[in-house]
Amino acid sequence: MNISAKHTFSFRVRRLINTPERLLAAFFLVLLVFLVLTPLVEIIRDALSIQSYDLAYFPDAEEGSFTLFHLKRVFTGRLSKALFYQPMMNSLIVGTGVTLLAVVIGSGLAWLVVRTDLPFRVFFGSMAVIPYMMPSWVLALAWMTLFKNDRLGGATGIFTYYTGLQLPDWFSYGMFPIIICLAMHYYAYSYLLVSGALMTVDSEMEEAGAICGLSRFKRLLLITMPLLLPALGSAVVLTFIRILGTFGTPALLGLPVRFYTFSTRIYTSLNARNAGDGYVLALVLVALAILFIYINSRVLGVRRSFVTVTGKGFRQNPIKLGRWRTPLTVLVGLFTFSVVFLPLLFLGWESLLLHPGEYSFDNFTLHYWIGQASDDYVHGDAGILHNDQILAALGNSLKLGFSAAMINGLLGLLIGYAIVRTRGSWMSKSLEATAFAPYIFPSIALGAIYIGIFSTSHGPFPALYGTFALLVLITTVKNLPFTSRTGIAALLQIDKSLEEAARVQGIGWLKRMLHIIIPMSTSGLVAGMLLTFITAMRELSLIILILTPSTMVMTGLIFGYQSEDQSQHAGAVTLILVLIIIIANILVRRFFGDSLSRLTQSK
Amino acid sequence: MGFDMQAIKLTGIRKTFGHEVAVEKFDLTVNPGEFVTVLGPSGCGKSTILRIIAGLEEPDQGEVLLGERVVFSHEKGITVVPEDRDIGLIFQSYALWPHMTVARNITLALKNSKVPAVEIEERLENALKMVQLEGYGKRFPSELSGGQQQRVAVARLIAMQSPILLMDEPLSNLDAMLRTDMRSEMKRLHRKLNATTIYVTHDQVEALTLSDVVVIMNDGVVQQQATPYDIYHHPANLFVAEFIGDPRINMLPGGIRQENDSTYIDLGGFILPFQDVPVLKRKDVIVTIRPENIELSMSEKPDWLVMQLDTVQPMGSETIMQVSIGKILLTVTKSGFFHMDVGQSVWLKIDPAYFNFFDPETGINLNPNKKI
Numbered sequence: 001m002n003i004s005a006k007h008t009f010s011f012r013v014r015r016l017i018n019t020p021e022r023l024l025a026a027f028f029l030v031l032l033v034f035l036v037l038t039p040l041v042e043i044i045r046d047a048l049s050i051q052s053y054d055l056a057y058f059p060d061a062e063e064g065s066f067t068l069f070h071l072k073r074v075f076t077g078r079l080s081k082a083l084f085y086q087p088m089m090n091s092l093i094v095g096t097g098v099t100l101l102a103v104v105i106g107s108g109l110a111w112l113v114v115r116t117d118l119p120f121r122v123f124f125g126s127m128a129v130i131p132y133m134m135p136s137w138v139l140a141l142a143w144m145t146l147f148k149n150d151r152l153g154g155a156t157g158i159f160t161y162y163t164g165l166q167l168p169d170w171f172s173y174g175m176f177p178i179i180i181c182l183a184m185h186y187y188a189y190s191y192l193l194v195s196g197a198l199m200t201v202d203s204e205m206e207e208a209g210a211i212c213g214l215s216r217f218k219r220l221l222l223i224t225m226p227l228l229l230p231a232l233g234s235a236v237v238l239t240f241i242r243i244l245g246t247f248g249t250p251a252l253l254g255l256p257v258r259f260y261t262f263s264t265r266i267y268t269s270l271n272a273r274n275a276g277d278g279y280v281l282a283l284v285l286v287a288l289a290i291l292f293i294y295i296n297s298r299v300l301g302v303r304r305s306f307v308t309v310t311g312k313g314f315r316q317n318p319i320k321l322g323r324w325r326t327p328l329t330v331l332v333g334l335f336t337f338s339v340v341f342l343p344l345l346f347l348g349w350e351s352l353l354l355h356p357g358e359y360s361f362d363n364f365t366l367h368y369w370i371g372q373a374s375d376d377y378v379h380g381d382a383g384i385l386h387n388d389q390i391l392a393a394l395g396n397s398l399k400l401g402f403s404a405a406m407i408n409g410l411l412g413l414l415i416g417y418a419i420v421r422t423r424g425s426w427m428s429k430s431l432e433a434t435a436f437a438p439y440i441f442p443s444i445a446l447g448a449i450y451i452g453i454f455s456t457s458h459g460p461f462p463a464l465y466g467t468f469a470l471l472v473l474i475t476t477v478k479n480l481p482f483t484s485r486t487g488i489a490a491l492l493q494i495d496k497s498l499e500e501a502a503r504v505q506g507i508g509w510l511k512r513m514l515h516i517i518i519p520m521s522t523s524g525l526v527a528g529m530l531l532t533f534i535t536a537m538r539e540l541s542l543i544i545l546i547l548t549p550s551t552m553v554m555t556g557l558i559f560g561y562q563s564e565d566q567s568q569h570a571g572a573v574t575l576i577l578v579l580i581i582i583i584a585n586i587l588v589r590r591f592f593g594d595s596l597s598r599l600t601q602s603k
Numbered sequence: 604m605g606f607d608m609q610a611i612k613l614t615g616i617r618k619t620f621g622h623e624v625a626v627e628k629f630d631l632t633v634n635p636g637e638f639v640t641v642l643g644p645s646g647c648g649k650s651t652i653l654r655i656i657a658g659l660e661e662p663d664q665g666e667v668l669l670g671e672r673v674v675f676s677h678e679k680g681i682t683v684v685p686e687d688r689d690i691g692l693i694f695q696s697y698a699l700w701p702h703m704t705v706a707r708n709i710t711l712a713l714k715n716s717k718v719p720a721v722e723i724e725e726r727l728e729n730a731l732k733m734v735q736l737e738g739y740g741k742r743f744p745s746e747l748s749g750g751q752q753q754r755v756a757v758a759r760l761i762a763m764q765s766p767i768l769l770m771d772e773p774l775s776n777l778d779a780m781l782r783t784d785m786r787s788e789m790k791r792l793h794r795k796l797n798a799t800t801i802y803v804t805h806d807q808v809e810a811l812t813l814s815d816v817v818v819i820m821n822d823g824v825v826q827q828q829a830t831p832y833d834i835y836h837h838p839a840n841l842f843v844a845e846f847i848g849d850p851r852i853n854m855l856p857g858g859i860r861q862e863n864d865s866t867y868i869d870l871g872g873f874i875l876p877f878q879d880v881p882v883l884k885r886k887d888v889i890v891t892i893r894p895e896n897i898e899l900s901m902s903e904k905p906d907w908l909v910m911q912l913d914t915v916q917p918m919g920s921e922t923i924m925q926v927s928i929g930k931i932l933l934t935v936t937k938s939g940f941f942h943m944d945v946g947q948s949v950w951l952k953i954d955p956a957y958f959n960f961f962d963p964e965t966g967i968n969l970n971p972n973k974k975i
Contacts, residue, residue: 011682014683497694500685501700501759502711503684504686504690504691506686506687506715507715520700520702
């Protein structure tokens with residue numbers, strides 16, 4: 001019998017339509033390689049070639065030709081100390097300091113909330129993740145409101161106003177407040193990771209230790225800690241990489257006293273149109289991040305298998321704190337109050353001051369909220385509630401948050417589907433790895449890379465620089481590691497047979513997605529989308545280099561107000577931003593129930 | 604029910620996963636309306652066969668026919684996707700969609716294939732009635748017990764009215780009592796529906812009680828394909844002999860001896876005379892006998908073998924006993940409930956007429972057509 005090639009072809013097409021996972025995987029792999037890996041190649045090339053800016057040094061050279069000029073300048077040149085070594089030292093010290101502090105606070109809090117009989121621990125637990133929802137530099141703004149000294153001229157902070165004392169520079173600016181403010185924000189990562197891991201530790205394991213005669217401390221040291229090591233390791237690496245790439249806080253508290261970290265140095269280099277140097281620094285950041293992830297996976301990778309949920313029901317008996325109960329409650333209460341409520345309180349206070357620096361009630365005004373534009377006031381800008389610039393930025397922020405969330409939700413679903421359904425193939429593995437790759441790019445470095453690549457057109461992508469699409473694109477890409485993980489996790493929970501049951505009954509792919517896969521993964525996807533929304537709304541480091549006046553978002557605006565000493569506007573806009581994020585969070589949670597809390601923990 | 608009965612025919616099926624061979628040279632013909640069970644230990648490739656018939660796995664070689672239709676042929680380049688095969692399949696996990704009500708679980712595919720609403724309603728009612736779940740349409744799967752969930756999966760199958768039903772260990776997630784009930788229900792269902800059915804299981808009781816034909820598989824290869832009676836009484840090889848039957852069949856190495864015109868079989872600890880000597884090619888063989896084919900007496904009987912009682916396990920309707928002589932250990936079952944002292948002597952009658960003989964090297968039955 002002879003069957004024509006056309007016949008065979010039609011079978012193939014029918015199969016492709018009904019099981020498009022390989023096609024999807026291939027498509028996304030190509031797309032992501034372009035979006036994630038080519039930029040890296042591109043900036044390596046730019047870092048090693050003559051840029052238009054460099055023609056001042058090399059009038060005879062041709063733009064784009066190979067040079068080690070940037071490398072030399074950054075690593076060995078006259079300026080290398082200021083350009084590279086000092087920022088690197090600062091970044092490493094800040095990174096280490098923040099990580100230590102954040103991990104200790106975060107895991108300590110997690111242990112108290114999850115495992116002990118601390119009163120109000122449910123409340124403390126939900127408060128502990130609030131800083132995660134705020135932009136990381138809210139604390140920096142609040143710090144300035146509280147502790148600003150007269151070093152920069154202009155108004156001073158609440159502390160000086162009430163005591164008349166000028167605080168030393170090291171306290172008001174630079175390394176010390178940067179470490180404190182960042183730690184008070186980033187402890188949330190450790191809290192989430194460690195509390196998630198703690199919930200999977202069966203207290204029978206500790207009780208078994210007790211029966212073997214181990215003291216409470218030894219049980220913590222010998223049983224609980226080793227089980228938590230993978231989570232702690234991830235917390236350390238995650239925090240450290242985030243700190244390396246964070247821009248807002250070091251910029252607000254560091255730039256006024258010329259305290260540079262990697263991220264602020266990249267920003268100033270690129271702003272000075274000295275892209276070559278900026279790219280070299282961005283590459284160093286990426287390399288550092290890869291190094292830390294590598295160390296983490298080498299040291300802890302083998303142990304990772306320890307933390308597996310057995311799926312069997314288990315008990316967790318709260319540990320009695322005894323006489324430590326009251327002091328610890330007060331301590332946790334104070335901490336929560338000062339990282340969650342105080343910063344917002346100070347910012348609100350600041351936004352009500354007619355003249356900056358005078359924190360008395362006589363000086364209160366609603367002008368900066370509702371006033372009309374007038375030359376009588378500083379800078380003459382209208383109050384934020386009818387300030388077109390701010391309303392436009394608010395619109396942009398929401399637009400960015402929604403579109404990034406929507407696109408990420410869809411991508412997470414499809415990429416997760418493609419990865420899970422082609423599991424075991426090289427395509428699945430490479431797609432998973434590529435989708436995770438943006439994780440290794442510190443935010444500021446990714447921003448630098450995207451300016452580089454999208455200033456000209458590439459293949460199907462036009463030159464996107466200055467467009468809103470570029471903001472959406474970079475936010476989407478930066479959130480991919482998380483959304484693709486959410487997608488994978490959601491899809492893994494849907495047993496293959498649920499889809500196969502539909503297949504044998506003649507239900508095609510699109511209908512299966514619509515009726516089975518999407519409804520069943522909703523909670524996971526919505527959680528992923530909510531997190532993307534929050535991240536997009538509060539993002540500064542990633543997009544600061546890309547923002548233009550027409551694409552200005554709220555975070556960029558706040559940064560601008562603060563740099564121009566319009567602290568009332570900065571405070572007011574920040575409050576609105578935080579309010580929107582929290583409202584969005586509450587709304588989504590109300591609609592989709594507490595299936596979300598499960599996911600926030602898996603982050 | 605209005606099913607058109609369809610035959611299933613698989614020829615020369617080979618399927619590998621990576622370097623692992625899951626199924627090798629698999630042939631199977633199922634006549635229209637027949638109930639065939641594929642039985643084997645886990646990992647023997649039996650589920651793979653089912654998935655190949657459903658189209659969820661694509662074999663590397665061979666041909667699959669459903670009715671008159673070639674749905675897969677490696678040679679002719681034909682692969683019909685599962686969506687187009689019109690097959691009913693029950694999964695081990697039931698694969699009920701947890702976010703849909705029972706009614707929607709049953710009717711989703713019908714709506715998808717544009718069956719008129721009135722008919723959908725009719726089929727739903729009928730299917731729920733057949734599995735005795737009337738009034739459960741609005742419930743969600745999680746609100747049902749394991750047995751009820753299993754019946755929803757069956758109802759979904761009934762409503763689709765597929766001419767071919769495939770069942771992948773549908774009872775394995777139920778507890779022992781429920782399994783027995785559902786077993787008889789499955790049998791009744793098959794009689795009612797009369798659809799050609801392939802049933803995959805690792806439970807020999809299900810295989811023996813339900814099927815017209817049993818196919819026993821091991822390591823991807825068919826060991827025997829026969830009626831339940833023949834599988835039990837004339838196992839094709841030692842694997843089948845050992846796999847079927849609970850308690851396990853007795854296996855003894857034996858040597859056939861000729862002395863003065865009479866034939867004996869030497870079973871190590873004892874020697875038995877033979878009347879009807881089967882034509883065997885070998886002198887050393889493996890002899891098997893089912894525990895219930897050995898007679899046991901607690902009082903002395905002339906000419907019976909004396910052995911020592913090692914363990915007694917009264918099961919209620921029967922008692923399983925282990926007896927020994929020298930190094931030889933035998934399992935015997937006796938109808939009724941017995942309590943006996945371990946260590947006491949018992950007398951056994953072993954009739955060589957019940958023996959099956961196997962080649963000790965290949966494990967193949969040397970006299971498969973012997974009447975027992």
